[in-house]
Amino acid sequence: MQGDVAGEQSAATSARDLQPPDHVGKSDLRAPVSEDDVRQMDARHERATRRLKANVERRVRDRQLVLALARDGFQGQQYEHFVEELARYGISVLRGWMHSGYIFRLTAERGFGLSPHELELEDLSQDSELREELATMTVASALPSFRQRALVEGRWSHEGGASITTYFMGACLYAFPNEFRRHRAAEERHRRALQRQRAVHEDVVHPLSTCEDVAGRERVLEELRSIRDPRARAAVALTIDGYTQEEIRQLLDERSARAIEGLLYRWRGKARRRHGGEQRG
Structure with missing residues (x-):
């Protein structure tokens, strides 16, 4: 509720700022707009125009690319190259979203209540290999449905306002919750296994076995x-x-x-x- 009140106060303050001050007379109302005001407005308009133009041009290029891929039935060498570039982009963006925790805000906005624990957020922030693994699995899971729905069925359109990469990231946000839940379940199974092991053995972890386990994990990650x-x-x-x-x-x-x-x-x-x-x- 505090945020609601703060929001109302901020809105009221902004509204007051838009009203003319009491001391302004009628003669002042005929004063011309200053050159500085015009320059500021022109600069904002120019920046907005450049962003809009860049977005339109990008979507036009995406449309041409999709039409070219469609001629080969969304398969073959050109499509594989497209998928490789798309996957590389998706993994990079997902890693950044996981590092900051922003991905949970985005998934929550889409109805996925993952409610990450502070320790899970800390793991994602500090463990680069975990982010890489989750991002890779998410992209691999999102690609087939993206191909079918966005490309084969033609649900993506350059007129929709989103570039093909932005559209793909939306598909990744719907795939991520399942991958995160699997990771969470695997961590829970591992934790319970350690508890059972401690209940049977007093000396659970041997220094040599720990070194071998770390070395083995490094080899697996290098191979992946x-x-x-x-x-x-x-x-x-x-x-x-x-x-x-x-x-x-x-x-x-x-x-x-x-x-x-x-x-x-x-x-x-x-x-x-x-x-x-x-x-x-």
Whole structure:
């Protein structure tokens, strides 16, 4: 309620400022507008015009790009390049939103009450790898529905006021809550597992096992970062977490489990060739 009162006071103050002062006479009303006032107004108008023009030009370029992608059925090399650039942009923006916590305000505005704990906000602010993982999974989850709805079904239009990247970030905001809830559930399972382990063993953590665990995690993260395709990266990450191919298919909204198997097969082949080259070198 305090904010409501403050808002009313601010609005009232602003309204008073728009009224002429009591000492102004009729002769003053004929005074010309100063050159400084005109310059300020012209500058504001010019900035607004430039922003509007840039937005229109960007949406026109997006329309031309979408028409070109549509000619190939939203597949092929040009589409893959488009997806790669879009994914890179989406991951970068999501990481920034998570670092500041702004993403929870945006999701709340869309009806997702995630109610993050202070410790969760702190983790997202300090843990770059966590932000990378959540951003990658969110983008991989958003891409299939974005392709179908925005592109194939033509729900995105350059006349709608949003660029294609802005539209895609909207799709990411609808995918993020599920990814965050999965992360939260995984953290809770891990916490309970540690509690059960402590109940059985007095000495739960051995220094050597901790070092090995950290080293293993670093190797896994390094391997994941080397995968350029966000869908393949998400499939590999989910496989490492113990999800079945059918579960991964549902999470990534792929056509079949065979599609997931194909992603993993191609990744394994590239990984074998890469590691084989490193050993020979």
